[in-house]
Amino acid sequence: MQGPRYQQVANTLIDEIRRGRWPVGELLPTEVDLCERFAVSRHTAREALRRLREAGMIERRQGSGTRVAALAPRVPYEQRVSSIEELLQYGKATRLDVTRIERRGADAATAQWLDCQQGAAIIRLHGRRTDRATQVLLCATDVYLLATPETVKRYGDTPALALATMLSDLNVSRLSRVEQSFAAVPMPKEAAGELHTRPGAPALAALRRYFDRSGKLILAAHSVHPGNTFTLSMSLGHDVIAAR
Template sequence: MTGTRRSKPRYAELGDLLQAAIEKGDHPVGTLLPTELELCERFNVSRHTARAALAQLISAGLVQRRPGAGTRVIAQNAAMRYEQQIDTVDLLMQYGNTARLEVLEAERLIADLAMAQYLDIAEGKDYLRLHCLRLEEHTHAPGAVIEVLIPIRTGVPTERFLDIASTARTLARFLEPGRLSRVEQVFDATAFDAGDAKLLDIRKHEPALRVQRRYRDAQGRLLLITISLHPPGRFAYSMVLSRSHR
């Protein structure tokens, strides 16, 4: 993890190093990895770099984190994964050339313990919550409900985010591809509550495809999280899987 030039962010180097150790059996399944603080001291990295490296292992399906219980190894080899170029961020956010974002609500909130852990911030810190609709460009029909969660840190244009008239433009500028190094995606199933179902003109408890995305900067720091809920028949995601050459 030394040298004058790096082809990867520091957190990705640390994540790869920890993954290699797990695959070698240095950290057997069922054992705990070093804590964030121990990783900071051992590898001379910041707390958010250590946290992002552990998040990389979680995304690979190698470890599981539980509050108060540490980070436990649950598999020796990574699950199948796919990689996507970061310059497709407009597609990932789904409000680029074929859709637009209608911001319904923007608010500043205080993180409880669960939200703080979700956003990689300290309990009691402020964050922004945006509640949005994804509209098709030509028909203006609602295609998805999107929640955006943004930790408030230095450099975050909080007031522009809170001004609903400028929120969508601010979000697009904030996620300019040049500042991003990684987007972590999780797809799962859930159901719509009554409020979101009404926005999409569907029945409550209708099944939903949930897409959670975590956007990170070059240092591995979390910029924001989006949670998109898609009703049946209104969204499809296509990908190509290829063999990874590490």
């Protein structure tokens, strides 16, 4: 356990909710109870509960109490992307298993994604992303980055090491902006097999480009989600908290 105290409390509660300690709809302990249990101030307990609510795991009502939220049974899986924090939350709640790493030249599409010359040396990682809690297979993902001496030294190694290094790079301090675009496409032949769907079925293709503080592109990732197991969700506006 590390990080701020409220994060530890939040992680513990998330874990216990996932394990079913409080079923959906059940009342959670009150703020005062949590204060006693974790030996923290009410302020800290509230900060933890705030995280859970922003993650959509609980619903709170003044005067009534805190309940475990329904996990949106209507949609198999819902990615929330209204903020970088939520995107990082998605990254933490899922696992990327890298199956292949290779160096190659950039084709036309990749060159545009990485903002480089066609044929430039790039590194490509291929893998599958699964939900940590449910083990549901979410998408096939290709990660592309320029093969500079720095990145080769950093990523051009074993898949496990490359992944660990990359995750540490995509942390809040360095990550500054993410561009995303989505489109409905026919499921590609290559991905159909590993995602257990038929080629041509509706799929959601996502292209994400990550930029650091100086505006430099860190990497581009292209994912293919089966249409029947994935929903993209977001919220716009200012008083996100005030409502509900």
